[in-house]
Amino acid sequence: MNDRRISDNMEQLLNKQMTREAYQAQVYLSYGSWAEVNSFGGIATFLYKHSNEEREHMFKFLKYINDRGGSATIEAIAAAPVNPKNIGECLNAILQHEIDNSKEIDKIVNLAHEEKDWATFSFGQWFVKEQIEEESLIKDVIDKYNLASTATSQNHNLYDMDKDLASASQEGTLPREESL
Numbered sequence: 344m345n346d347r348r349i350s351d352n353m354e355q356l357l358n359k360q361m362t363r364e365a366y367q368a369q370v371y372l373s374y375g376s377w378a379e380v381n382s383f384g385g386i387a388t389f390l391y392k393h394s395n396e397e398r399e400h401m402f403k404f405l406k407y408i409n410d411r412g413g414s415a416t417i418e419a420i421a422a423a424p425v426n427p428k429n430i431g432e433c434l435n436a437i438l439q440h441e442i443d444n445s446k447e448i449d450k451i452v453n454l455a456h457e458e459k460d461w462a463t464f465s466f467g468q469w470f471v472k473e474q475i476e477e478e479s480l481i482k483d484v485i486d487k488y489n490l491a492s493t494a495t496s497q498n499h500n501l502y503d504m505d506k507d508l509a510s511a512s513q514e515g516t517l518p519r520e521e522s523l
């Protein structure tokens with residue numbers, strides 16, 4: 344019995360996204376290491392934790408491809424970007440990576456819609472929601488950074504922000520789930 348439940352095009356796109364999530368993990372890992380070397384241990388912890396989340400995303404794609412009768416193909420991961428100049432540049436680069444990633448997720452949902460592949464459409468919705476959360480999570484961190492770095496006693500504020508991020512949640516709040 345043929346248990347293949349995804350098209351060749353979909354298998355290819357899902358595989359590409361699996362590798363892209365592994366790349367996202369590398370980005371967070373590399374920025375985390377940069378932050379650690381530059382004495383921002385809290386920010387490093389936050390970024391390391393997030394690197395693990397991205398690795399879990401990668402694994403979700405692997406499982407889904409295989410569960411639907413395709414095969415996950417492990418390919419080379421692009422090199423992580425060069426080190427940022429400062430925390431501000433680091434956070435803005437991360438936000439851009441997330442926005443770019445959201446656009447890649449949209450491609451999967453678009454193709455699923457075109458092919459009337461409702462299983463993949465539903466699988467993709469989880470990531471659509473996740474990307475809303477992640478973009479909003481990073482935007483919140485950028486807001487905190489902007490506040491901390493423009494106040495008068497800069498070092499003290501940055502120190503507090505760094506501590507804060509060590510225990511910050513990895514979950515963003517979706518606008519529709521927010522309540523007062």
Ligand SMILES: [Fe+2]
Pocket residue numbers: 364367396397400444
């Ligand atoms: Fe991800």
Ligand SMILES: [Fe+2]
Pocket residue numbers: 367397441444477
């Ligand atoms: Fe992400």
